[in-house]
Amino acid sequence: MPPDLRMLRFPVGSACPWRDGSELTLIDTGTADRAAEIEEALDGELRRIVLTHWHEDHTGSAAERAGRHGAEVVAHVETPVFGHGDPIALRAASALREAADATAL
Numbered sequence: 001m002p003p004d005l006r007m008l009r010f011p012v013g014s015a016c017p018w019r020d021g022s023e024l025t026l027i028d029t030g031t032a033d034r035a036a037e038i039e040e041a042l043d044g045e046l047r048r049i050v051l052t053h054w055h056e057d058h059t060g061s062a063a064e065r066a067g068r069h070g071a072e073v074v075a076h077v078e079t080p081v082f083g084h085g086d087p088i089a090l091r092a093a094s095a096l097r098e099a100a101d102a103t104a105l
Contacts (some may be wrong), residue, residue, distance in 0.1 A: 007040055010034050013057030015041075023047040026071070031060035038065065046071035 004019040008030070015038050016027040027050045030038060038061060046069035051059050054075075066073050 006040060006041070008034075010037070011058075011059070013055075015061075017042055019043070025050060026065060028052055028058040029061040029065055031057050032064070033060070034060035035064045045069050048072040048074055051075040056094070 006017050008015045008017070010030050013030040013034070014028060015030045017021045018027060018036075024042065024044045024046050025048045026038070026042070026046055027033075029049060029051070032104070049062055049066055049071050051062060054102060062073060065071060071076065
């Protein structure tokens, strides 16, 4: 991994803070109960959150992170990717909807 990309591993899910120059991006947000750990690992204000797919272990704290930082949430909503071969998580869609509402222009 490049030095500006880190992986935070959790018992379920992960999050990857990525610094590109002065901008901080978070790739996936782990489950909702990992929000505090993610916040501690961030070294600045988030510019954007990129969600790779719609499972709760990838989107669970997206709304809280986006709301706290005013971060843009980037996800392909027309064709969600179902990772891990499992059905879509039940609360992922509502977390993304909240995040989108929190960052609407």
